[in-house]
Amino acid sequence: MSFVTGLKCKECGQEYPIAPLHVCETCFGPLEVSYNYAKIRAAVSRAKIEARMHNLWRYRELLPVESEPEIGPNSGFTPLVHCRRLGAELGLKQLYIKDDTVNHPTLSYKDRVVSVAISKAREFGFTTVSCASTGNLATAVAAHAARAGLKCYIFMPENVEAGKIVGSTIYGAQVITIRGNYDDVNRLCSEIADKYGWAFVNINLRPYYTEGAKTFGFEVAEQLGWRLPDNIVVPTAGGTILPKVAKAFKEFKEVGLVKEGEAKIFSAQAAGSAPVIHALHKGVDLITPVKPDTIAKSIAIGNPADGYYVLKVVRESGGWGEAASDPEIIDAIKLLARTEGIFAEPAGGTTLAVAIKLIAQRRIKPDELTVISITGNGYKTLEAVAGSIEKPFVIEARLQEFDALYERLGDGKRATSAA
């Protein structure tokens, strides 16, 4: 039932069959899934997609699975929220948040990529799945592996948030933390993948895994009424999601689901881990790795595998990128929560903080339709903001105590005279 034609090297174009392969043997370039778009164009329509279940599999013709999808029945098709209050604060009339804080089952964009990777791991006949993770991938792999009935090994840096360790172990996964940063974890996992032959969703299954990220872009276009935004701001860690949002927009045009339009694509990184933004600002192609140091741990990757493609896509689209400091990230998390009732993790604070800079630079203009990508939920990273919020008042259970407090807060007079 699939429209996949094979794997193809992004650099030299060499073709490979569908297999658990991720690098080109000739030039070491990354492999990507290719499709027969003419056939897809004949097979899909807006009406057909609109009639389907509200999950990422509504775009199955553009995803690399053969079998009837069973993994991720509640993943994807998250809300695109029209943000009037935040928009008013930022001076934008058409501001939208693509809200993956409510992606299921593990509250981040990673439920998308993992649904596809684990579906593919099953088709290939793997019995053990694994990943190198900054935290959100860990929880997603652990949850989806449990549902698929696969054995699961998770590798993360030792300093990840508690919610990500508990949120992986609970599903029965074997969790191993590494004394080192993500880039150390990733290097070790490449060796383990070679030696043990497991399905590492973001290593040997990477071509399939990354395809799942397109669904974030497909949904934005469908939810805008089958058109593209003028601007979209996307976080960058390893560099998966940003180029895949661009691929999603291109494919929708290719198969006739979207008629026209060009979106400017903007990259957001945390200042403490911004190797792609440094290269963008310097105007060079070479990304110099950094040692990450930021509260935005889920996007703290110092040596991004697909950073080069982020640069390429951002430049070709006419977009740009900025980095946000930890205090700016925290302020943005609070602003989003206070204006729209959306509690993002630091990756989301990063995209919003960067969007604010891009508006100030007039790279994003007031009358344009702008989408900010919020990719993870703040309840998994409470420690990132716990130290920067007001402490609650503590009083005895007596009305006079509350009356006195209310008076002190200064809201009392206004409320009483209004009544």
Ligand SMILES: *Cc1c(COP(=O)(O)O)cnc(C)c1O
């Ligand atoms: C993984 C992740 C990203 C983006 O990572 P890429 O590797 O660039 O796709 C963004 N936000 C959150 C919350 C993540 O967990």
Ligand SMILES: [Zn+2]
């Ligand atoms: Zn090649």
